[in-house]
Amino acid sequence: MITAVTAQNTRGVTAVHHVPPDVVAAQLDAVLDDLPVAGVKVGMVGSPAVAEVIAARAHRLPGLVVDPVLVATSGSRLSGVASVRPLLAYAMVLTPNRDEAGALLGRRVTTAEEMARAAADLAGPGSVVVTGSEAATDVLCHDGAVTFLRGEPVATRNNHGSGCTFAAAVATRLAHGDAVPDAVRRAKEYVTHALDGARDWQLGGGPGPLHHFRRYA
Numbered sequence: 001m002i003t004a005v006t007a008q009n010t011r012g013v014t015a016v017h018h019v020p021p022d023v024v025a026a027q028l029d030a031v032l033d034d035l036p037v038a039g040v041k042v043g044m045v046g047s048p049a050v051a052e053v054i055a056a057r058a059h060r061l062p063g064l065v066v067d068p069v070l071v072a073t074s075g076s077r078l079s080g081v082a083s084v085r086p087l088l089a090y091a092m093v094l095t096p097n098r099d100e101a102g103a104l105l106g107r108r109v110t111t112a113e114e115m116a117r118a119a120a121d122l123a124g125p126g127s128v129v130v131t132g133s134e135a136a137t138d139v140l141c142h143d144g145a146v147t148f149l150r151g152e153p154v155a156t157r158n159n160h161g162s163g164c165t166f167a168a169a170v171a172t173r174l175a176h177g178d179a180v181p182d183a184v185r186r187a188k189e190y191v192t193h194a195l196d197g198a199r200d201w202q203l204g205g206g207p208g209p210l211h212h213f214r215r216y217a
């Protein structure tokens with residue numbers, strides 16, 4: 001589903017064109033009315049009206065992973081909190097980074113302890129992973145229990161879309177039938193592998209992409 005068309009490179013976002021909510025609704029309905037849907041990942045929403053379109057169909061969206069995208073890795077603003085809030089109640093897994101968790105809660109989320117508290121406070125019926133970016137330690141709150149997921153830090157400037165990659169991988173594993181903790185653990189392994197595969201790439205003046213298809217290279 002295309003919710004917005006962005007003009008961006010590794011250095012920043014120079015234009016955003018929002019797709020009208022009725023066109024997003026038509027895209028969703030075209031798929032839902034015809035195809036079996038096993039999993040869903042929501043990234044940049046762009047407007048509260050589009051969030052309402054998605055929320056209205058949430059009962060038909062299995063394994064819903066919501067990545068509350070607010071700012072691009074390059075630092076450019078993409079969406080507001082009001083475009084994410086209507087979806088929180090429906091997420092099976094919510095995957096904010098520290099800044100996004102902080103924006104949703106209206107407080108600073110920086111330390112490991114603040115991440116743990118944020119994950120617990122954001123979790124409802126669904127689970128929450130607060131991601132820790134280059135520190136590589138994420139915090140999962142699932143079924144009321146908070147666990148730290150310690151990964152191997154990859155020394156790289158190419159991390160553009162690491163959060164999007166992580167959320168999409170969680171949704172994919174859920175679609176394959178994994179329980180949330182397994183889906184999150186395997187998604188983290190995949191992101192580390194894709195970050196590691198692109199560590200020597202020199203693409204553009206800002207943070208470059210991950211090597212998503214490393215295993216086929």
Ligand SMILES: Nc1ncnc2c1ncn2[C@@H]1O[C@H](COP(=O)(O)OP(=O)(O)OP(=O)(O)O)[C@@H](O)[C@H]1O
Pocket residue numbers: 071072073096097098131132133134135136137138151152153154155156159160161162163164165166188191192195
């Ligand atoms: N340099 C790194 N080394 C290892 N793991 C990393 C690194 N950077 C990010 N990660 C991992 O990538 C996943 C995505 O988290 P991150 O916090 O980077 O998302 P994000 O900031 O939302 O990304 P984006 O905005 O680029 O989509 C997490 O599991 C995090 O631990």
Ligand SMILES: Cc1ncc(CO)c(N)n1
Pocket residue numbers: 006008043044069071072073074078160161164
């Ligand atoms: C459209 C879009 N979504 C998410 C990100 C995350 O970096 C980005 N740069 N652009």
